[in-house]
Each structure stands twice: as structure tokens, then as C-alpha cells.
Amino acid sequence: MMEKTLTDVIPEFALIDDEKLKKGSLATFVEALQLGGWQPEDMAEIPFTLLIEPCPQSLLAHTRGVVRVSLAVAKALMAAYPDEAAFRYDEDALIAMALLHDVGKLLEYERTANGKYVKSEWGKRQRHPDSGAELAEKHGLPQKVVDGIRYHSHEGDGKRDTVEAIIVNHADFINFEPLKLKYG
Numbered sequence: 366m367m368e369k370t371l372t373d374v375i376p377e378f379a380l381i382d383d384e385k386l387k388k389g390s391l392a393t394f395v396e397a398l399q400l401g402g403w404q405p406e407d408m409a410e411i412p413f414t415l416l417i418e419p420c421p422q423s424l425l426a427h428t429r430g431v432v433r434v435s436l437a438v439a440k441a442l443m444a445a446y447p448d449e450a451a452f453r454y455d456e457d458a459l460i461a462m463a464l465l466h467d468v469g470k471l472l473e474y475e476r477t478a479n480g481k482y483v484k485s486e487w488g489k490r491q492r493h494p495d496s497g498a499e500l501a502e503k504h505g506l507p508q509k510v511v512d513g514i515r516y517h518s519h520e521g522d523g524k525r526d527t528v529e530a531i532i533v534n535h536a537d538f539i540n541f542e543p544l545k546l547k548y549g
């Protein structure tokens with residue numbers, strides 16, 4: 366079943382301790398895959414951005430990279446400022462947010478008959494931060510995670526109000542900009 370393949374492809378789901386959050390995150394992802402007409406394995410082929418053509422990294426590599434960088438940054442901040450409450454973070458919420466930040470791209474993009482990846486009709490109407498946040502909300506994810514998805518990109522500037530959302534936003538861009546610099 367799709368959930369099993371998804372956790373094989375993205376093992377980081379297992380890092381979420383809270384069972385309800387893990388289940389909701391998986392359900393959100395599965396619905397996005399289904400709505401977009403994808404299988405989990407397709408994520409290894411879907412470009413993570415249409416702004417670099419050809420795109421050197423997949424949505425799968427990007428998603429896992431953003432989880433990894435987010436966790437590394439959060440841990441480094443706590444190590445650098447052990448007594449500073451401003452940097453305390455909820456690890457489960459951070460992982461869920463990083464895993465799901467681009468889940469809306471499964472709706473935003475489509476594959477044409479000749480194998481090209483383009484913006485879908487859905488994507489022309491709604492950007493992925495909004496579609497991803499709506500799906501996460503529908504599956505009962507905590508407001509903090511929903512907001513982190515909704516505000517992870519430029520439209521969220523000035524609206525991110527948790528340390529987790531700030532970390533995911535920056536992790537996302539440092540997983541993108543060096544690639545844009547080299548290949549863009």
C-alpha cells in the first residue's frame with residue numbers, strides 16, 4: 366500500500382515520535398500523491414523546482430535534504446545557546462513541517478505525455494504552500510505545522526511566528542540557492 370512505499374522512500378517519517386502527528390503527516394502526503402496521480406517512487410524523478418531547467422535534484426532529495434538541514438540547524442542552535450529559550454524547538458513539529466513543506470508541489474506540477482514537468486492547472490490556480498497547508502489542516506495537523514507549511518516561502522515573509530517555521534524557511538532556501546547559483 367502507498368503508505369508503506371512512502372515510508373520506504375522517505376524514512377524520515379519514522380523520526381516523528383508522536384503517533385497522531387506521524388499518521389496525519391503520512392495521510393496528508395498520501396492524499397497529495399493521489400490527487401496528483403503520483404506514486405511515491407515518482408518523487409525521485411519530479412524536479413523540486415521549475416526555476417532551474419534542467420533541475421539537478423528531485424523533489425525526494427530536496428524534501429529529505431530540508432528535513433536533514435532543519436534538524437542539524439535546530440540542534441546547532443541549541444548547542445550554541447543552551448540556555449536561550451528563543452531557540453527551543455518542538456522536534457516532531459519541525460520534522461513534520463520540513464517533510465510537508467513542499468507536499469503541495471505534488472498538485473502544482475504535472476508530467477506531460479512526453480515526460481516534461483510543467484505547472485498543472487491546479488498549480489496555475491494555487492501555489493503549493495497554500496494547497497499543502499490546506500491538506501495538512503484537513504488531516505488535523507497542529508496549527509503550528511499548518512502555518513509552517515503555509516508560510517515557508519516568500520509569501521510568508523513577516524508571518525512566520527515560530528522558531529520551527531523560521532528554520533524550515535531558511536533550510537529550504539539553503540537547499541535551493543547553491544543549486545540555482547551553479548545551474549540556474
Ligand SMILES: [Fe+2]
Binds near residue numbers: 466467518537
Ligand atoms: Fe516550497
